[in-house]
Amino acid sequence: MRHVLSVLVENEPGVLSRVAGLFSGRGFNIDSLNVGPTLEQGVSLMTITTHGEEQIIEQIVKQLRKVVSIIKVVDLTDLKSVEREMVLLKVNADDAKRAEILRVVDIFRCKVVDVSTDEITLEVTGDQGKIQAIVNLLQRFGIKEFARTGTVALRRSMQL
Amino acid sequence: MELTGAQILLESLTREGVKHIFGFPGGAVIDIYNEIPNYPVQHFLVRHEQGAVHAADGYARSTGKVGVCLVTSGPGATNTVTGIATAYMDSIPVVIFTGQVPTPLIGNDAFQEVDIVGITRPCTKHNYLVKDIKTLARTIKEAFYIASTGRPGPVLVDLPKDVMQTRTTYSYPESISLRSYNPNYIPNRKQVKKAARMISKAERPLIYAGGGVISSQASEIMSRLARRYSIPVTATLMGLGSFPGNDPLWLGMLGMHGTYAANMAVNNSDVLISVGARFDDRVTGKVNTFAPRAKIIHVDIDPTSIRKNVSVHIPIVSDCLNALQAMEEELDALGDVDWQAKHDSWIKTTSGWSSEHPLRYDEGKEFIKPQYVLEKIYEITKGEAIISTEVGQNQMWAAQFYRYHSPRTLLTSGGLGTMGYGFPAAIGAQVAHPDKLVIDIAGDGSIQMNIQEMATAMSYKLPVKIVILNNGYLGMVRQWQELFYNKNYCSTCLHLNPDFVKLAQAFGAEGYLVEKTEDVVPVLKKAFSSPLPCIIDIRVEPEENVYPMVPAGASLTEMLLV
Ligand SMILES: Cc1ncc(C[n+]2csc(CCOP(=O)(O)OP(=O)(O)O)c2C)c(N)n1
Ligand SMILES: [Mg+2]
Numbered sequence: 001m002r003h004v005l006s007v008l009v010e011n012e013p014g015v016l017s018r019v020a021g022l023f024s025g026r027g028f029n030i031d032s033l034n035v036g037p038t039l040e041q042g043v044s045l046m047t048i049t050t051h052g053e054e055q056i057i058e059q060i061v062k063q064l065r066k067v068v069s070i071i072k073v074v075d076l077t078d079l080k081s082v083e084r085e086m087v088l089l090k091v092n093a094d095d096a097k098r099a100e101i102l103r104v105v106d107i108f109r110c111k112v113v114d115v116s117t118d119e120i121t122l123e124v125t126g127d128q129g130k131i132q133a134i135v136n137l138l139q140r141f142g143i144k145e146f147a148r149t150g151t152v153a154l155r156r157s158m159q160l
Numbered sequence: 161m162e163l164t165g166a167q168i169l170l171e172s173l174t175r176e177g178v179k180h181i182f183g184f185p186g187g188a189v190i191d192i193y194n195e196i197p198n199y200p201v202q203h204f205l206v207r208h209e210q211g212a213v214h215a216a217d218g219y220a221r222s223t224g225k226v227g228v229c230l231v232t233s234g235p236g237a238t239n240t241v242t243g244i245a246t247a248y249m250d251s252i253p254v255v256i257f258t259g260q261v262p263t264p265l266i267g268n269d270a271f272q273e274v275d276i277v278g279i280t281r282p283c284t285k286h287n288y289l290v291k292d293i294k295t296l297a298r299t300i301k302e303a304f305y306i307a308s309t310g311r312p313g314p315v316l317v318d319l320p321k322d323v324m325q326t327r328t329t330y331s332y333p334e335s336i337s338l339r340s341y342n343p344n345y346i347p348n349r350k351q352v353k354k355a356a357r358m359i360s361k362a363e364r365p366l367i368y369a370g371g372g373v374i375s376s377q378a379s380e381i382m383s384r385l386a387r388r389y390s391i392p393v394t395a396t397l398m399g400l401g402s403f404p405g406n407d408p409l410w411l412g413m414l415g416m417h418g419t420y421a422a423n424m425a426v427n428n429s430d431v432l433i434s435v436g437a438r439f440d441d442r443v444t445g446k447v448n449t450f451a452p453r454a455k456i457i458h459v460d461i462d463p464t465s466i467r468k469n470v471s472v473h474i475p476i477v478s479d480c481l482n483a484l485q486a487m488e489e490e491l492d493a494l495g496d497v498d499w500q501a502k503h504d505s506w507i508k509t510t511s512g513w514s515s516e517h518p519l520r521y522d523e524g525k526e527f528i529k530p531q532y533v534l535e536k537i538y539e540i541t542k543g544e545a546i547i548s549t550e551v552g553q554n555q556m557w558a559a560q561f562y563r564y565h566s567p568r569t570l571l572t573s574g575g576l577g578t579m580g581y582g583f584p585a586a587i588g589a590q591v592a593h594p595d596k597l598v599i600d601i602a603g604d605g606s607i608q609m610n611i612q613e614m615a616t617a618m619s620y621k622l623p624v625k626i627v628i629l630n631n632g633y634l635g636m637v638r639q640w641q642e643l644f645y646n647k648n649y650c651s652t653c654l655h656l657n658p659d660f661v662k663l664a665q666a667f668g669a670e671g672y673l674v675e676k677t678e679d680v681v682p683v684l685k686k687a688f689s690s691p692l693p694c695i696i697d698i699r700v701e702p703e704e705n706v707y708p709m710v711p712a713g714a715s716l717t718e719m720l721l722v
């Protein structure tokens with residue numbers, strides 16, 4: 001099963017490779033990994049999505065907690081949480097296709113961030129489902145380039 | 161007080177109470193070596209950096225203190241890796257200081273530059289590159305703190321040369337607290353209560369002790385518990401010495417080369433109390449048939465050890481000592497129980513297994529039996545020596561046929577199985593215990609991996625005894641070839657072994673050759689009373705095997721017996 005882990009780390013050199021090395025050395029999966037600074041100086045937040053059987057996920061969480069540079073690990077999967085990912089996609093868009101692409105942009109409430117005579121670059125934000133849907137729709141026009149941030153997530157304030 | 165980095169290092173070592181360090185100099189650490197004579201630490205010059213780490217590790221295992229070593233950058237640092245991994249796998253507190261090229265050169269492929277922090281990341285508990293002298297003192301404090309607390313382990317500190325040369329005001333932190341590192345020492349009382357209740361209902365309880373019992377100083381209380389509640393005890397290789405090997409409740413080691421009684425007891429027990437052990441594959445055999453009738457209580461300070469290999473009924477994350485203390489209180493609270501009577505038939509069963517299939521070997525006709533040598537060493541030393549081992553059959557016979565009376569008397573590479581560990585580890589132990597008899601039980605293969613340390617032993621008059629069980633083979637591998645690979649003895653015959661007696665003499669040490677069974681005892685006695693390091697080369701039965709043996713991946717009950 002897919003799990004989203006929120007991992008607070010000391011922002012020191014090597015912390016990313018401690019985490020990456022832990023996953024590769026123990027044969028755990030990383031589906032996506034996002035890192036960025038937090039509001040507290042010297043502390044970064046990693047959001048890791050992974051999958052595996054429950055016993056494996058338990059090991060991943062425990063092993064992460066054991067890393068000396070890691071401050072806190074929360075498995076957001078069991079909590080109510082919000083998840084987002086941002087994707088930039090460059091799509092073939094000659095005159096014949098442009099109108100239709102812009103319709104899709106409208107429906108999905110994504111943004112056009114760059115245009116040329118034959119390409120459009122779009123910014124899409126959403127959860128995994130939305131991103132998959134838009135990729136499916138745009139594929140027939142030809143997606144030329146594709147960059148995604150990986151999932152970021154926060155637990156919801158109200159845990160019902 | 162303004163001090164250079166090198167002075168800060170030595171001053172901090174002094175504050176940590178470090179009296180002995182093992183090391184080998186080089187360009188990147190000359191500044192540090194330049195200061196050593198000014199401080200009350202004694203430096204032991206080894207002959208290979210691997211030896212330095214093993215010596216620090218043997219020092220740590222035999223004392224419980226942190227072992228310290230110091231090496232130069234590049235090849236000095238890479239030579240430590242096997243030693244570090246050995247200490248890591250067995251949770252031994254060691255701090256390794258490595259020299260590094262000056263900070264402006266880092267990343268430039270400078271002479272003798274290597275990313276040792278990157279290399280050792282997966283085999284250290286934690287590691288540091290000190291780029292700024294202002295963080296040096298604190299880093300050293302953290303290194304000792306992390307190495308010695310929680311589940312202990314090696315910590316490496318990489319020291320660029322320029323940082324050792326610059327000056328700053330020195331103050332050493334009194335204490336330390338890290339928001340990201342807080343080992344849990346205190347057991348959850350509810351879990352302990354549940355465990356006590358489970359034990360009180362057990363008919364066939366068994367204690368399975370690991371190295372954690374030794375590192376948390378819980379041997380005494382565990383032994384008391386076992387006796388008070390009449391529970392038989394088995395232990396892993398790392399746990400040997402945690403319970404007296406001459407106690408009637410002692411069943412011997414369990415696992416691949418465990419005793420019949422221990423493995424049968426695991427198989428039949430209804431409550432297995434695992435203390436400071438981690439269910440390693442050499443212990444469990446086939447995991448899904450391990451302890452099939454037992455509910456498992458698992459005490460360990462490291463949460464990752466729990467439910468890693470087997471699922472357990474009552475996990476207790478805690479220091480073993482605190483957990484066992486709490487357990488004793490909870491068991492007492494259950495009121496008057498005649499434990500002896502309650503477990504009487506179970507104890508009879510387990511001792512029945514012990515007498516039915518004790519550890520045994522066929523008497524030697526032509527050759528000396530290695531097991532006999534171990535039995536005699538035990539008799540001569542009355543179990544009061546510190547024994548280190550190499551790896552292979554010699555190690556297993558040392559585990560089986562010498563009886564360890566107290567913790568920290570067996571030094572052996574359990575997790576990594578490092579050939580070449582025993583001799584330098586013995587040197588470290590001898591430094592810490594100048595008045596004790598320290599014996600390395602060696603194989604003819606393993607001893608050649610770090611024999612250069614004989615020069616170290618000679619330099620510091622450390623009278624370590626090396627008993628080579630010389631079978632002319634990489635015996636343990638040959639045993640597997642014999643049993644599972646149609647006797648295809650490819651590359652396991654050591655037909656050109658050196659003359660070990662002359663080798664000893666070349667270093668100025670003593671060498672003895674023993675070829676007859678009747679000479680074993682007199683020669684050992686003579687060597688053990690010599691003030692010099694000795695090699696005792698004992699020619700043993702070449703194709704002797706270690707039994708019992710559970711083939712890899714088989715269940716513990718599928719033992720091959722003698
Ligand atoms: C550094 C290292 N290399 C290889 C091995 C694999 N190995 C395990 S036991 C063994 C044989 C050891 O031979 P010897 O020291 O003569 O001991 P014996 O088994 O004959 O008692 C070998 C090669 C190892 N454990 N460590
Ligand atoms: Mg041999």
